[in-house]
Amino acid sequence: MSLAYYPGCSLHGTAREFDESMRAVADALGIEMTEIDDWSCCGASSAHSSNHLLGVALAARNLALAEAEGRDAVVAPCAACFSRLAMARQEVAEDEELAASLPGILERPFDNTVDVLNVVQLLLPYAESIRELVADGPGFSAVGQMKVASYYGCLLVRPVGVAGADDTEVPTTMEQVASACGAQPVAWNMAVECCGGSLSMSRTSSVVRLGRAIIDDARRAGADAIVVACPMCHANLDFRQVARAEDGGTVPVIYLTQLVGLALGIDAEKLGLNRHFVDTSPLLVELADRATSAEADAAAKAAAKATRAGAVV
Amino acid sequence: MARIGVFVCHCGENISRTVDCSGVAKALADHPGVAVSMDYKYMCSDPGQNLVKQAIEEHALTGVVVAACSPHMHEKTFRRAASQAGLNPFVVEMANVREQCSWVHEAGPATDAKAIDIVRTIVEKVKNNAPLETVRIPLTKRALVIGGGIAGIQAALDIADGGAEVVLVEKEPSIGGHMSQLSETFPTLDCSQCILTPRMVEVYQHPRITLYTHSEIEAVDGYIGNFHVTVRKKARSVDERLCTGCGDCQAACPNRKIPSEFDAELGTRPAIYVPFPQAVPNIPVLDRENCTLFKGRAKGREKDLCGKCKEACLRSAIDYEQQDELIDEKVGAIVIATGFKLYTIGREQPEGLSGYPEYNYGEIPDVISGLQFERLASASGPTGGRIVRPSDGTVPKRVVFLQCIGSRDPEKGISYCSKICCMYAAKHTMLYRHKVHDGQATVFYMDIRTAGKGYEEFVRRAIEEDGADYIRGRVSRMYRDGDTVKVVGYDTLAGEPAILDADMVVLCTAIRPHKGNKNLGRKLSVTYDQYGFISSAHPKLRPVETTTAGVFVAGACMSPSDIPDSIASASAAASKVLGMFSGDELEREPTVAIVNERTCIGCFNCEKVCPYGAIEHIDVCNRDNEICGHVARVLPGVCQGCGTCVATCPSKSVELQGFTDEQIFAEINALLTW
């Protein structure tokens, strides 16, 4: 399958670590993807909430480009971009009139043949190979100690039928990838609640309130980190929560690709873990310690067992 | 030579206002074959009918055409009149000049011409009408009732008390159905067991009722008055003649941790068990799925691993080798009363339905179904009537009831209202408050539907006297929050969020038909709706009849219904059956197909199209009495007279009495004359 890569605006800006970790992980897993040449913004919520057609058209342009490059599918790590592209693909598929009008508007052929994948959909099929790679990889023990709250937000589970998660309210796909990395997913309640992304700039207060609720629940559930796959969510949870650190404790917020990267033993810098507002280094240290002590315990147990065995002989 | 009488009715002015009735009568007078033609103000009145009778006698009429209203209106009237005058009723036809002429056209030549056409057409038809005899079908005065719930019990008792034999078949080990699981019943709060168990015993002891429990319908053939039914009596592993119901076997069974169906999985039972103390019959059944001995045998063990029940039984009634038994019964009528089952919100759903992920698919332990609450509240229940949480056995202080779970929720696949939930939710709040005085009962509802005697008062009582809180709105999400359940709802009347912490949540889940209905429907060629509820022959006029003659329906297998409804429909069905049984044979209109066996080529295309399976194969023999082929024959009892076979027959060897090719041919020619 020939795969196109659509980074989207955020991954060239505030979310560059998502881009970096994405590429790093893709290399490590041998996933070949080519960035769409001269891609443009997907239009985000602003476009379609002010003019529906514009929203579809801006997204469709990139699909048309990928199509022209002869791709079967395009992966859009940014959940927002993914959602726009996927929505566009579906609407065009369902609305013949729209489909007919688009080539004219885009001024290029468009047959809507390219599939749209989000990062979870991309990584899920590799869960097994990840598990094998990490089984004896250096990252294993560290990540193996990590309790993660998988946060889907809206765009990975909604709208139903577009987002491609396995379940709207109690999805498990992210957990599947996380546990393939050796991490331990926690049971929590806010996995599919909205963080307020689309009002991030225009109405900070709401965003903070919503973000808070998510973070608190993650802490209640005892998560070491919140795993996300959406720059908006990340910005809100990571950046906004320090903005209001006084409201309560903080939890590191990392991208799914970063988690996988760590598990695969890719260097934290290379994954851009240093770019977060909530400092991730203490966590990494903490995890390392846990890992060593865990190994120590294991060793001790083994030794004890051995001696007992010896005693029997 | 035909001698037809034509009688044109003015219907007061209804016809004569726009149609020149006497003109029509005159026109027909000259028509070949018409012996007498007259018009009168009210043909259907006694003097009118007498005109017809006199004419029949005076003119020795061979056929009668009444030009008046629709045959659906007065055909029977005039056919009766004719037969009183000694004329075969089936040579009498109506010419519909009211509904389909005078009422829909202005007065004028065109309308008169049409009226004449209509009458002449029918005259030509009647010339070809054959005097017919009503079809008589032998009748077995014995009824089969399928399902031993309250509806089945009521139907069986009514029919048996009416003097006819009844075969009652129940697939569970005991009769009683869902009603036996209820604690109290609305709107009177009388104990369900107390009013039900006497009826159950009555059934058991009734001299004219044969009861087969733990049994199912294997096959049905035949037709109204003459059904042949095969009942599969599933192996009980207990000899019913020997068993005294002492219960020693149950006590002896080592395998006691099996979730009890009767207690809606809240309690447990042994592998050999009587579902509940008042079960009828009070004879245990061995659940081979969960029996150590049979599990061992299934694994191919040489030696049996257990046998404790057999050892314990002093009457040695336990029979591990018992096989399913097939029993043939001949009955004249069938009552379907298979009842209902409940929707569950879980991930696993039958085709067409989906569960409630927003309520975590019911994976929160203290979210239970209404039926489970009934068992908790029931004195005979697993907790002896103490209302406690399944998770930790503590008494819940805040109980939230959610109505319309599944019901009225097209997204989950069910659009209809389950009808009983509003009432039993109110009942639950009362039962709860009566037992937990400091407890808080809250109900989320969309609408309260209390159409029934004393129902509205009942719900008001729950609110006004027992202090149940009613919040109008659907709940959006339920979380597990520590050991409580967070219920995220909205009060649409207050316009405020309603986010509650509950110790227990009770879901008023929708009523669904048994999936078996479709299968049964096919066996009986009875139609069912898109959900699988049995459809009645007419929603208003024939509520307890089905599309198959001789098959009736009662209770919740038709549509969600409460106990009073079920009993009403059961008694209605019973009275229909008794009515059927009142004569010694069945009579039906002779509008049935008959095969000309001389020209039939036995291609059996008629059989392929017959909706009722009314076609049978019969052998034809040559001179030396060797079978030299097969031809079709119509079972007059089964045929409903649609005539699809007639139009399908290539050699025109089937005729539909009352609508023969000759009659229709004559009509077409009469319509389009030159």
Next chain:
Amino acid sequence: MESSTLHSNEDDIASAVVRHQEAHGAPHVPASSVRMSLIDEVYARSGVNVRTCYQCGKCSAGCPMMGEMAVRPHVVMHLVQRNQRAEALSCDGIWLCLSCETCSARCPKSADPARVIDTLREMATETNPGLAPRAIGAFNKTFLDQIRSKGRMSEVGLAMQFNLRSGRLLQDATSMPALVSRGKLKINPPSMRDIDDVRRIFANVEAATRDARSKGGYR
């Protein structure tokens, strides 16, 4: 509402709407769209039949912004059902909606409130851009200008212009250095080559939309 009290630096949407109406009177609705009742127009634009909504309130119950809205999703649906055009197009609910789609995901009647709200926003912007509360209107406007001019969105530019437009100069300014130090804000991110291509799309869409309006059809 908590929002108005807690965060003085914000353009409180409800009051913005009120201010606007005081200033301009009830929202002006162009002749082209009065032909149809609101419910039919929403149907024509979105294919959602709001008549199916039976007001169970499940949408509002699950709405993360419910606490901050004066007019909540099921009320928005109700306004459409009652053909209250002015109220529907000017209520705060449609502007506070996060498009998180929770309502639509859980709606028992698949009446798709999210899509309806989306449509109402679109209609509001057409009938009278002034309707959009300053902050949100500003954001969308800024965003689209960005795309039109650069083909891609540069967060720095976006943030700065947005703050100018919405008159909240210091919003997030504190965090700028932090962003830069983390290399999260490139002052000039790699922009596209063929920006005209995107501009043509804008032009074509505007043409198409105008055309559709004049025909009375939608989308």
Next chain:
Amino acid sequence: MTELQDLARKLLEDGTVAVVIGWEEGRRGPRPVSITEPDDTERLVFNARCVHNLATYLDPRRSQVRKLGKPAIVVKGCDTKAVAGLLREAQFKREDVVLIGMHCGGVVTDPAEQTEVTAETVAPRCAGCDVREPHRTDYVLGEARVEPPQNTSIDERVAALDAMTADERFEYWATQMEKCVRCYACRQACPLCVCDVCVADKTVPQWIERAPHARGNMSWHLVRAMHLAGRCVGCGECERACPMDIPLTLLNRKMQQVVAESFEYHVSDDPEVVSPIGAFRDDDHEDFIL
């Protein structure tokens, strides 16, 4: 050839069958023959001129054939479809007849005039034949044969008619119907016309006017086409038998097309395949119904 003759002889000698129905050479090309004597089996031939559909002799009402006893009949792949049709309608039991299948390379249109199968001479029905090798016969003789040159003239003619206006079509058929003399050769030759008393012969009521004028004729051929819709195997015997050269196969072909488009039904040589007659689907198209 001898292969066929030997088999026929064997079947007759060991009493498996009492008669073998096949073809023998005649003045105007091969003609059907029924052979009861083993020594007569040399008369049997099979070649590209054996056009007749001998399945028609399985009609139980052909008493003269019937009284000869259990038959074996020689069939081409296409003929077996007619056999299947008769089995579908319970006209006899499969075990009551022995089917000798012949590999077929297509047959000519007019055995009297033509000898070789060419693009010009090939019978219309041979186009796109899917049973060049019979599937459900007791024996299959001869060696596998190649696809004959294609000839789709019949579909072209149907299309041409479809292209006309209704009135033109009506006029076309009216002139054809003028010719019909009601000899009923079409009915006689059709392997699936098996009625004892044909609707055309019924007099009470007399649906079909007896007089051989274009009106009665039109009605007769309408009914005939209707009765064959979903049953006709397209063997073309009716048209070949017609002394007045009325293009009957056009009607049958059209019906085949309709049944194929509307019910995805294609005439099959498998009796188990349910015919569209007497069946229905809830979603049969009804775009034409108000």
Next chain:
Amino acid sequence: MSEMTEPTTEFEPRITAFVCNWCTYTGADMAGTSRMQMASNVRIIRLPCTGRIDALFIIKAFERGADGVIVSGCHPADCHYTAGNYHARRRFIVFRELLSFMGISNERVIFSWVSAGEGAKWREVVNETVERVRALGPFTAYHELASRQMVGGAYETEVELPDVREAPAEAGGAS
């Protein structure tokens, strides 16, 4: 009854309707009880079910000079006999194709589902059919085929064939 039928210039189609007893016939009755005025050109022949309708009926109607034919019964799934209308539908899918292939315009054969409650729909079907057929003009071609026979055949039929349009009052619609 010639006094009843003053000849008018406009062509009045003669339309025969084959309808089922349970849905359409009852629907037509309902149109009556609701006093819905409609064209008077349609003559109804009542049958138990559309399943009873043989192609021969329609052929015969055209032979006898009907200008149009209506076939109407219960909506799918509403059949009083559960499946008669489904079989009818199949039959007519084929038959109307055959008719049009023979050159008889499908405009002259109208099929419809009219339920017992759809009096209004029955009126529409009637009026629309009448208008349609009126626009098409008379359909005498089939009837007149009787006068066509190949040279050498018997000619008697020619004589016994009166003119379609000179019909007496019994011809009803042709007023």
